[in-house]
Amino acid sequence: MSADLHCHTKISDGAVSIEELIMLAKGSRVDTIAVTDHDTLAGATRAKVIGERQGVKVIVGIELSTIDDSRGRKAHVLGYMPESPDRLEVLCRRSAEQRKRAALIMMQRVMRHYPITAEMVIRRAQGSTSIYKQHIMHALIDAGYADSFYGEVYEELFAERKGVAYVDIAYPEIYEAIDLIRSAGALAVLAHPAVYDSYDLLEELTEKNMLDGVEVWHPRNNKGDEEMLSDFAVEHGLLRTGGTDFHGSYTTKPIPLGSIATPEEQLKELFSAKDRRKRVK
Numbered sequence: 001m002s003a004d005l006h007c008h009t010k011i012s013d014g015a016v017s018i019e020e021l022i023m024l025a026k027g028s029r030v031d032t033i034a035v036t037d038h039d040t041l042a043g044a045t046r047a048k049v050i051g052e053r054q055g056v057k058v059i060v061g062i063e064l065s066t067i068d069d070s071r072g073r074k075a076h077v078l079g080y081m082p083e084s085p086d087r088l089e090v091l092c093r094r095s096a097e098q099r100k101r102a103a104l105i106m107m108q109r110v111m112r113h114y115p116i117t118a119e120m121v122i123r124r125a126q127g128s129t130s131i132y133k134q135h136i137m138h139a140l141i142d143a144g145y146a147d148s149f150y151g152e153v154y155e156e157l158f159a160e161r162k163g164v165a166y167v168d169i170a171y172p173e174i175y176e177a178i179d180l181i182r183s184a185g186a187l188a189v190l191a192h193p194a195v196y197d198s199y200d201l202l203e204e205l206t207e208k209n210m211l212d213g214v215e216v217w218h219p220r221n222n223k224g225d226e227e228m229l230s231d232f233a234v235e236h237g238l239l240r241t242g243g244t245d246f247h248g249s250y251t252t253k254p255i256p257l258g259s260i261a262t263p264e265e266q267l268k269e270l271f272s273a274k275d276r277r278k279r280v281k
Helices: 018-027 042-054 085-113 118-123 133-142 153-159 174-183 199-207 226-234 263-280
Strands: 002-009 032-035 057-068 072-082 187-190 213-216 240-241
Touching: 002 057, 002 072, 002 085, 002 240, 002 263, 018 032, 018 042, 032 042, 042 057, 057 085, 057 174, 072 174, 085 118, 085 133, 085 153, 085 174, 118 133, 174 187, 174 199, 187 199, 187 240, 187 263, 199 226, 213 226, 226 240, 240 263
Parallel strands: 002 032, 032 057, 187 213, 213 240
Antiparallel strands: 057 072, 072 187
């Protein structure tokens, strides 16, 4: 059984619709996917219904964008199978408002340098809960000012702290986010520790018994990360998950759905952990 437990759609910053994601999974013989759009559960339930029709099991999930305040770094946390998703709504709305505010400023700054219009960006963000940097880059590519989503133009505009259009977004603190994931009855998994150098955070959250698991398999892992994360998870009794962090064309290089997956045994562990959580309640 193939399981890609980290997938994004157009509802956040992915390039494909829910329907297209399901059909890609079916065509690629990926039996199970988790829809983990950023800071929203808006499409996950519909994806589950469509998946049932197409013979693809869809796990309802979310990826919350957060800040590790003590280290001043971004950190992402995945929440799987919430029983009370409404408990996440206030935080999701807050993040959406912050992202929309930042998007308006970014667009204004980009338009000082390139003659694209706000309408061009909004059109490419159609179906999303917000406007992401990828949508601005999509407009620039279509206008002939860039040839990739994450090349020189992206760095010029959006490089952290240095880009001429960069805007810092005030995301919630990770402890608050994990508390809400837990209160919603979901499993909390620290996403891609290698991407934001979250190893110290992983140890800290594990010591405080805040996590159910860690994302071990991810396309942006460095050499040795997978083995180190897997060993850490086994030693501390954490679930091990993984996936492509699928965004379609909105990536630095092609990463087909299901090309990185959660092993079947670990998928079973995920479902077992969820069942145990229900029984405890």
